[in-house]
Amino acid sequence: MxxxxxxxxxxxxxxxxxxxxxxxxxxxxxxxxxxxxxxxxxxxxxxxxxxGYRSRAAFKIKEMDERHKLFKRGMRVVDLGAAPGGWSQVAAKAVGSTPEHPLVVGIDYLDMDPIPGVILLKKDFTEDDAPAMLEAALGGHKADVVMSDMAWPTTGHRATDHLRIVHLIEIAADFAIQVLKPGGSFVAKVFQGGTEHELLHMLKRHFRSTFHAKPPASRADSSEAYLVAMGFKGVEEDGGDVDD
Known part of the structure; x- marks a missing residue:
């Protein structure tokens, strides 16, 4: 042998x-x-x-936080399209959210099992009353971080899929601008395809720093990446940008 x-x-x-x-x-x-x-x-x-995380995606926001310092103790966080809840789990631990003093709100039209320290709203965040519901859930406070790992179901047509995800991020970014406090951050998934220039231009008007991130947990063979916008400039009462 x-x-x-x-x-x-x-x-x-x-x-x-x-x-x-x-x-x-x-x-x-x-x-x-x-x-x-x-x-x-x-x-x-x-x-x-x-x-004990609900999905592998939890490590994407965990790795981005480790590199870009998205979370600090005491921050208030909104997780758009939160199901199944992995990102909310990471955020709750990072900011010190507890059932007695919840600092994280997850919004999704899907049902989710409870997460300690997280308020879960069964709600489509694109509906008109969603921002008010969110602010009420945060005790009348604005958010420090709005994050989104959402994506439309793919059609198999790359150009169409990219346009749909960019549209979804535009809606999420508009939501973030309504609920973020000055200095806040926005993180959202995008599939790189060269048509997000208008989106980046819009984010640069509202945030002091914008860039793409590709955390190690994001599969190397995927076109998935994340847009990170930090240093929200705030808005005036009439909706205009606050001057630098």
Missing amino acids: ANSKALGTGGRKSARDLKIRVKTAKGRKIASTKWLERQLNDPYVARARAE
């Missing part, structure tokens, strides 16, 4: 050998099989499960 060392393996399996492979089941599409295989082999999925 051949010696394992002679074969150059040293008795250890390679990463390729250790990868979990999923057979295509009857009735399951190839794309679904590939997604399942990727999930089973994704270290962030395993970390999320081990650390």
Whole structure:
């Protein structure tokens, strides 16, 4: 019998050998099989499960916070399209939100299980009364951070999908401008495609710093990135920008 060392393996399996492979089941599409295989082999999925986060996406906002210092203790945070709640979990821990003194509000039209320290509103944030509901949930205070990991369901047509996500971010950014306090931050997912120039121009009018971020937890083969806008300039009572 051949010696394992002679074969150059040293008795250890390679990463390729250790990868979990999923057979295509009857009735399951190839794309679904590939997604399942990727999930089973994704270290962030395993970390999320081990650390009690509801999704691997939690590490995206966690890594962006570690690099760009988005959160501080005592800050008030709004999570748009919060389901399943991973971003709200990270924010609640970072700002010290508790059930007795909640500082994080998650908004989504989907049902979510309760999260300690997070007020969950079952609501479409694009509805006219959403900003007032949010401010009431925050005890009459403005938000320090508005964040969004939302994305429309994809159509498979890249240009169409990009236009839809940019439109969604424009709505989210307009919402953020209504509810943020001066100095606040806005973070939102975008799929890079070259048509977000008007969006960036709008954000630059309202924020002192705007840039793209690609956290390590965002898959390298994905066009997904995040727009980060910091230093909200505030708005005057008539809706105009506050002068620098």
